[in-house]
Amino acid sequence: MGRSDASRNDDIEAAVGDALGQIAGASTLEDLRAVSAGLTGKKGRLARLKAALGGIADIEERKTLGMLVNEALATVTGAVAARENELVRTSLAARVAAERIDVTEIAVGAAGSERRGRLHLVTQATERLEDVFIGLGFRIAEGPEVESDFYNFEALNMPPSHPARSMWDTLFVETDPPGSVVLRTHTSPVQIRVMQEWPPPIYAVMPGRVFRRDTPDATHMPVFHQIEGLVIDRGITFADLAGTIEAFTKAFFGSDFTSRLRPSYFPFTEPSAEFDIRRPDGSWIELGGCGMVHPHVLQAGGLDPDEWSGFAFGFGIDRMAKERHGVADLREMYSNDIRFLGQFP
Numbered sequence: 001m002g003r004s005d006a007s008r009n010d011d012i013e014a015a016v017g018d019a020l021g022q023i024a025g026a027s028t029l030e031d032l033r034a035v036s037a038g039l040t041g042k043k044g045r046l047a048r049l050k051a052a053l054g055g056i057a058d059i060e061e062r063k064t065l066g067m068l069v070n071e072a073l074a075t076v077t078g079a080v081a082a083r084e085n086e087l088v089r090t091s092l093a094a095r096v097a098a099e100r101i102d103v104t105e106i107a108v109g110a111a112g113s114e115r116r117g118r119l120h121l122v123t124q125a126t127e128r129l130e131d132v133f134i135g136l137g138f139r140i141a142e143g144p145e146v147e148s149d150f151y152n153f154e155a156l157n158m159p160p161s162h163p164a165r166s167m168w169d170t171l172f173v174e175t176d177p178p179g180s181v182v183l184r185t186h187t188s189p190v191q192i193r194v195m196q197e198w199p200p201p202i203y204a205v206m207p208g209r210v211f212r213r214d215t216p217d218a219t220h221m222p223v224f225h226q227i228e229g230l231v232i233d234r235g236i237t238f239a240d241l242a243g244t245i246e247a248f249t250k251a252f253f254g255s256d257f258t259s260r261l262r263p264s265y266f267p268f269t270e271p272s273a274e275f276d277i278r279r280p281d282g283s284w285i286e287l288g289g290c291g292m293v294h295p296h297v298l299q300a301g302g303l304d305p306d307e308w309s310g311f312a313f314g315f316g317i318d319r320m321a322k323e324r325h326g327v328a329d330l331r332e333m334y335s336n337d338i339r340f341l342g343q344f345p
């Protein structure tokens with residue numbers, strides 16, 4: 001290698017050293033892009049060194065230096081890519097840190113007052129009811145809101161044109177044949193589904209939304225909520241039903257409340273009753289229906305009435321929430337008025 005070789009070599013090394021310094025110094029992706037264009041572009045130092053190779057007479061010398069320049073360019077390109085990776089990673093981390101949301105943070109209103117979301121009254125009531133029944137050894141089940149005529153009526157001992165069907169003002173889904181699909185009018189169809197799916201003994205409560213063709217007023221809504229109860233075991237009697245309702249009353253309302261059953265009629269229970277809760281002041285709240293599961297219903301659920309017996313009950317959740325919070329008009333509960341909803345902690 002001659003003198004000029006050595007100095008060209010030094011030039012290449014110096015250019016690489018300078019390039020690596022600039023690359024390391026780029027602190028943003030934009031910086032890096034500008035630096036990289038200057039270094040690897042046609043007017044860059046290495047490009048100029050490469051262009052100058054044309055003036056070298058000795059072919060071997062030109063080859064060797066050409067390789068060195070190419071290696072230098074590759075080194076610089078590699079360093080740019082590595083730095084780019086690094087910058088992308090740190091800018092992502094910075095963005096994640098900046099956009100992080102503290103989900104435990106409490107939003108503070110302008111006046112310094114706490115503004116926190118809360119569950120709807122009906123959701124609160126449903127969850128409390130579930131808690132009480134879980135405490136009594138029950139499990140939770142759910143069924144579909146769009147239901148077949150079979151589950152909503154027929155399996156509940158109401159064959160087509162049974163007069164008791166008129167106890168429920170039914171909303172039908174347009175189907176062919178008409179009338180075969182309904183919006184469930186009560187949660188009782190879930191009794192059948194549970195009997196078909198769970199091996200007995202069964203201790204279940206089934207909360208959910210139900211639908212009736214009703215004009216909204218202070219005590220009625222076309223969409224409301226019920227909770228159904230079903231117990232199936234060997235040797236279950238009416239005394240078990242009365243005892244369960246009383247235990248539930250005390251657990252949910254308090255030990256100074258009590259319950260009573262009045263004879264009534266439902267096609268799916270026999271005997272049937274309605275149950276009321278007595279407040280400490282002696283007044284009564286009408287709550288819901290109940291009774292011993294009818295043998296036809298046990299059969300529809302796939303159970304042998306000679307082996308299994310049970311009771312069922314069902315009542316409205318919205319009215320209980322209304323009662324508990326002293327709400328005058330049921331329609332308020334669904335007005336979505338934040339001033340109304342915000343009153344209940």
Ligand code: PHE
Pocket residue numbers: 185186187188228266269288289290291312313314315
């Ligand atoms: N499903 C009945 C209703 O909606 C209530 C009920 C449930 C009655 C279970 C008896 C047994 O009116």
